Amino acid sequence: MDRQNSWNRSVLLCVTVLFLLMLFINEVSAEKKIYNGTGEYTMSDYESPNVAEQRALTKAMENVREQAGIFVESYTKMDNMSVSDDMVSMITIKSLRIVKQSQRKEVGNNGDVRVFVDITAELDSAEIGKILKEKAEQKLIDEKIYRKLREEISKDEKETLELKNKINDLKKNQQLITDLQISLKAKEQKRVSYQKVYECFGVDLKKDERISKLKEAIALYPQNSLAYTKLAISHQVRDEYDEAIKNSDMVLVLNKDIDLAYLIKGAAYYSKAAIYDIAYHSKPVKDVKAMEGEDYKKVNELIDKAMMDVDKNKKINEFAKKAVDNFSKAISYEIDDKEKLIILKGRGNSYKLLKDYGNALADYSEKIKISSNLGIQDYVDYMSRGDVYDTMGEYKNALLDYNKSIQLNNKNAVLYVLRAELLHKKGNIDEAIADCNSALKLGWEDKERMYNIRAFCYLRKGDYTKAKNDVESALAINNNSGEAYYYRGIINFVMDNYDQAIRDCDKAISLLKKNDELSGAYCNRGNAYFVKGNYDQAIRDYKKALELHSNPDAAKNLAVVSEKKRQRGY
Numbered sequence: 001m002d003r004q005n006s007w008n009r010s011v012l013l014c015v016t017v018l019f020l021l022m023l024f025i026n027e028v029s030a031e032k033k034i035y036n037g038t039g040e041y042t043m044s045d046y047e048s049p050n051v052a053e054q055r056a057l058t059k060a061m062e063n064v065r066e067q068a069g070i071f072v073e074s075y076t077k078m079d080n081m082s083v084s085d086d087m088v089s090m091i092t093i094k095s096l097r098i099v100k101q102s103q104r105k106e107v108g109n110n111g112d113v114r115v116f117v118d119i120t121a122e123l124d125s126a127e128i129g130k131i132l133k134e135k136a137e138q139k140l141i142d143e144k145i146y147r148k149l150r151e152e153i154s155k156d157e158k159e160t161l162e163l164k165n166k167i168n169d170l171k172k173n174q175q176l177i178t179d180l181q182i183s184l185k186a187k188e189q190k191r192v193s194y195q196k197v198y199e200c201f202g203v204d205l206k207k208d209e210r211i212s213k214l215k216e217a218i219a220l221y222p223q224n225s226l227a228y229t230k231l232a233i234s235h236q237v238r239d240e241y242d243e244a245i246k247n248s249d250m251v252l253v254l255n256k257d258i259d260l261a262y263l264i265k266g267a268a269y270y271s272k273a274a275i276y277d278i279a280y281h282s283k284p285v286k287d288v289k290a291m292e293g294e295d296y297k298k299v300n301e302l303i304d305k306a307m308m309d310v311d312k313n314k315k316i317n318e319f320a321k322k323a324v325d326n327f328s329k330a331i332s333y334e335i336d337d338k339e340k341l342i343i344l345k346g347r348g349n350s351y352k353l354l355k356d357y358g359n360a361l362a363d364y365s366e367k368i369k370i371s372s373n374l375g376i377q378d379y380v381d382y383m384s385r386g387d388v389y390d391t392m393g394e395y396k397n398a399l400l401d402y403n404k405s406i407q408l409n410n411k412n413a414v415l416y417v418l419r420a421e422l423l424h425k426k427g428n429i430d431e432a433i434a435d436c437n438s439a440l441k442l443g444w445e446d447k448e449r450m451y452n453i454r455a456f457c458y459l460r461k462g463d464y465t466k467a468k469n470d471v472e473s474a475l476a477i478n479n480n481s482g483e484a485y486y487y488r489g490i491i492n493f494v495m496d497n498y499d500q501a502i503r504d505c506d507k508a509i510s511l512l513k514k515n516d517e518l519s520g521a522y523c524n525r526g527n528a529y530f531v532k533g534n535y536d537q538a539i540r541d542y543k544k545a546l547e548l549h550s551n552p553d554a555a556k557n558l559a560v561v562s563e564k565k566r567q568r569g570y
Helices: 003-015 049-078 085-095 125-132 136-172 178-202 208-220 225-237 241-254 258-281 297-307 312-331 337-353 357-373 379-392 395-408 413-426 429-441 447-461 464-477 482-494 498-511 515-532 535-548 552-567
Strands: 032-043 096-107 113-124
Touching: 032 049, 049 085, 049 096, 049 113, 049 125, 049 178, 085 096, 085 113, 085 125, 085 136, 085 178, 113 125, 136 178, 136 225, 136 258, 136 337, 178 208, 178 225, 208 225, 225 241, 225 258, 241 258, 258 297, 258 312, 258 337, 297 312, 312 337, 337 357, 337 379, 357 379, 379 395, 379 413, 395 413, 413 429, 413 447, 429 447, 447 464, 447 482, 464 482, 482 498, 482 515, 498 515, 515 535, 515 552, 535 552
Parallel strands: none
Antiparallel strands: 032 113, 096 113
16 A cells, blocks of 8 residues: 555655666765965956956866866776766866955056956865765756856857957047947856856755855846756755746746756656655655755645645646656757656656556666666666556566666665565565565665565465564554554454454555455455354445455355355345
8 A cells, every 4th residue: 555655755755856877986085185276367447346356266266176177087087987077077166165265456567457366275075975976867967057158158258358359449449439348248247147157066956045146147147048047956956846947947938958948847847746646645754754865844845735735636647747748848859868868767757657657668668778878777767667567567577677676776675665565466475575674674664564565475474473463563653554454354354353353444444545455355344244144244345345346255255145145044
């Protein structure tokens, strides 16, 4: 019970919003490096001191980054990691911290004012380690934005230099330069805007400081699509999905960075659909234990709000369809295979919420194929595809994928949970029990679910004592576990405690929601009434069981009790 809810919560809280590909490095001793850099800029008489200082600071930072980049590159090579030059630069920007800064000015013989900025920056290898452990999709998007940012700044620098040369030529000929000065000022604002986007690489995605810097960048240059893109990402990571969508739409209005905008919108809509899916299947779990050091309070608040919506299922389909649409638009552009991996994962997850299992399988399988070509194997891909196979009843394929995912990551409890559920359906009881034990040993939080699965397995083995111990453990965690009462009803029936079996079935019927589970509870209660000689109540229960779900046991027992009643003339 609640298997789908457990899976979706795992996807949303552990694996998304977005998705995939975790790259890890070995632990190394933390090392701090100090770098000094100086930037110099000659101020024109039509430029403000603030602009000159900003340009000098940029040059000083470039100086420091060049020095630090050598260490970052060697650090990644220590662990045999292959990263691009752009990735090295991006990691360097994110890990450097200015610890000291000063400005000074010098006036030349010709009256030129030169502005100098001296900085001292610190680079902590522990920070590099954290960045390398970020989700691969985040690093990939950051790298892509960094590359675009560098291109824009290079283009802007070239145009600014051309403007300055024109102004100098006009001044020599004593011609008006007002219009060009206005253009130059606009260029300076644009450059400062891009510089603020640069600075955001060193600020945590969830911090208000990052949001503020990006809004400042947009105020300076409203056409800064990269600022809107990073703002959309920040809101997505902060679980502010509507804001993520709104800022992605602004990128599309500007008609730049379109594939990233559609990708982020797809992720935001998927997250909204997943929230409603969790709300649809069960009440939210309060105070979810932080995973990977993150606080999911806002996620639970969103689930609470979704619980109040009477159109949960409608919202799931609405948002999941929008997610599929946006992911499909993103993948239609010329993008590299690594970006395709992100999109395929998100679209596959969205198809799964729509119960479009054929397309979900196609996307997961294509992702696995591309990953293999890139020399990547991710346990999440096999877990995702295995879950779809499992849902479709293709247990053989599901088991192969679960086995592969555990082979790639044998420390993830959810993998053992999924395989245990599959194995107990297949009748591989001892293996299912072993997987339950592994999940509990690895710290799986939903112990109630594991105790119930293991109880059912012990029931099938005929070990009623162990089965009852697990059921009682599940009820100690949650006294409203319909599944536990259902299993305890079966245990009491086979142990000839018929009155207690009936009471347990009563409780299970009041708590269970799924028709197939309710059908089983009615059938079990009918069995108890049958043995006690209450044929009329037994018949009512068997009929109710058949009304709810196709139940061979209920059909067979209904025929038997009806015949007994006929024979005895009741």
